[in-house]
Amino acid sequence: MSGHESAVSRLRAQGYRMTPQRLSVLDIVARRTGHVGADEVWNLAREEHPYVDLATIYRTLQWLKGLGVVTEVIIGNKLHFEMADHHNPHNHMVCSVCDGVQTLTPDYLAEFSQRLEQEFGFSPNLDNITIGGMCNQCRAVT
Amino acid sequence: MSGHESAVSRLRAQGYRMTPQRLSVLDIVARRTGHVGADEVWNLAREEHPYVDLATIYRTLQWLKGLGVVTEVIIGNKLHFEMADHHNPHNHMVCSVCDGVQTLTPDYLAEFSQRLEQEFGFSPNLDNITIGGMCNQCRAVT
């Protein structure tokens, strides 16, 4: 498989029921290098389990996101996902013109995060943040 | 009125047509202290113009956002808006548990923003960013 067996057994150990639908979603996201749209996950999942519902896909993806197993990226008003890599975590910058995605180590956000915590007692969750803006190439065109 | 006449004349000067619908939306957002949901804007706008369509509300709000006249905040999976105050700009932290909103001067994001620009050539637009997380009180409950 694609190296997500550890996630599966960890989830099962936590008492979650590992249904074929969940395994399929996990498989699809793990197999993919890069970001998958929710609808894309659905279409791929249906190849294996023709009856799976889109609501299940969304619920599963949100569930995995909450557990830190997958990461969410907003690309062009649509939710995308990818496997969270805890050995090599990263955040995303998405260009609103070309929908291009650049990555960022969380170091860039560390100081900001700490200040929110210290000065406001607010615990930000920046794992799934998407930074919008304009990329180098698109700006050059203007 | 609520001090948005300057915005109106600036927009008209830029060649945009100031329709009753647009004036109404501007009025509603400017009159409100705090954040208004898109649906709320619609309901208030309909009191004056019963025929206005929700699509117009969304289009107008996005248009004003793009021009920097209003600011967007995501509260509980729904879009909210407020007048952008260029004399006193701020960003938002929203608690995912209680939907409470705290504000933040852009200073907190300035260094982060500059680094993205300098090191990646990426021009982030952080005016409308919403920082998710958990507030002080909600964390205390846990």
Next chain:
DNA sequence: TCCGTTAATGCAAAAATTTGCGCCAGCAAA
């Protein structure tokens, strides 16, 4: 292996937001 508990699913509908298109009205020029 069978059973019972209850978490998770399918299904249907709702909610939230965006989009295509033909008509209408804002506003500048005559």
Next chain:
DNA sequence: TTTGCTGGCGCAAATTTTTGCATTAACGGA
């Protein structure tokens, strides 16, 4: 004041995501 251009609107439908509810099936224990 009238006219013409075209940007903005209403309307309808599509898209995207979420939610409620009855049924099903995962899985630990008998």
